[in-house]
Amino acid sequence: MSIVKFPSSCNEIEIFKFCSDVHSYAGVNELVIDFSSMGRIEPFSMIYVAKQIRDFNKNNQETTILCRGHKNKEYAANMAFFRAFGLKHGREPNCKDGNEQFVPFTILRMQTIVDEASKEWKAAQDIIERRSEHLAKILSREEHGNLVDALTFSIREIMRNVLEHSKSRSIEYCAQFWPTYSKVEIAIIDNGIGLKQSLLTNPFIQVQCDSDAIQQALMPAISSKNYKGVRIDRNDPWHNSGFGLYMISRICRLGGNFLICSGDHGILLNDHGKQHIDLGHHIKGTAVRMVLNTSKLTGLSQMLAKFRDEGYDIAKEIKDVGMYTASAASQMLSRDFIRRVQED
Incomplete structure (x- = not known):
């Protein structure tokens, strides 16, 4: 099982590094995305990350993506961030x-x-x-x-x-x-x-x-x-x-x-x-x-x-x-x- 942690900062450099980390696990059997460190998240971070996770999932259908640490992230859930990349949590886009x-x-x-x-x-x-x-x-x-x-x-x-x-x-x-x-x-x-x-x-x-x-x-x-x-x-x-x-x-x-x-x-x-x-x-x-x-x-x-x-x-x-x-x-x-x- 491979784990990639979502950054605590929504600084664009940190977000790009996170997305690169996700893509580096192409081909693994199981990838866990850990949102427990997520702090304040802003609009660009949400739409960019959601797209990257969706694209990763589309190109790596043999990989099972699991998420943890997301259930108390109310703002992101209210903004429909999690549903936007396929996780059944929060509001729908x-x-x-x-x-x-x-x-x-x-x-x-x-x-x-x-x-x-x-x-x-x-x-x-x-x-x-x-x-x-x-x-x-x-x-x-x-x-x-x-x-x-x-x-x-x-x-x-x-x-x-x-x-x-x-x-x-x-x-x-x-x-x-x-x-x-x-x-x-x-x-x-x-x-x-x-x-x-x-x-x-x-x-x-x-x-x-x-x-x-x-x-x-x-x-x-x-x-x-x-x-x-x-x-x-x-x-x-x-x-x-x-x-x-x-x-x-x-x-x-x-x-x-x-x-x-x-x-x-x-x-x-x-x-x-x-x-x-x-x-x-x-x-x-x-x-x-x-x-x-x-x-x-x-x-x-x-x-x-x-x-x-x-x-x-x-x-x-x-x-x-x-x-x-x-x-x-x-x-x-x-x-x-x-x-x-x-x-x-």
């Missing part, structure tokens, strides 16, 4: 919305969005906009304001990316708002093709590894569907400009942070700059964590206008190179941090 400024583990089928759009004669992105605003209001317990606007925009853009690029059949998410700490965390994950495979459809982008792909995706105006020669209906308010992840990361870096993982790599962006993370395992699809400092959110339109203008300047310089390269993306992103720090 897709349970009713939280009533204490949280959104429990939810699995949303892409086909559900498409069906709703077809029924209402709307674009699928309109349905995503509506769902995003609904989630924003649940988290903030407000009907309007800067926080609702910022949350709606951020959730919408990530969900749009899943719909438009990932080829995933579903999207999984959960979220929590801690008013006392002026902190809100939204975690979203898909089961799609991942950033690398998506960006390879753009002939002007050089992507050789997952690190390259993530860096490219974070740059303004870089997209698998927006490049020279491709037909774009610029009258369509939902046409893909490649600015979504860039704009969200800028919002999150206002005292919060932005983490994105795909393949075998992750990048964390915050006030201190950029941190590359070797996951030590592979994730199918893309996982995103958005942490916003609610005390630093001002009018969304003014923030986005500033970020957009700076993004245009960066995009022009990158496009002048002719072929987008990861090294250029890395340098421009680092300079973007430096520029903002100097302005502050």
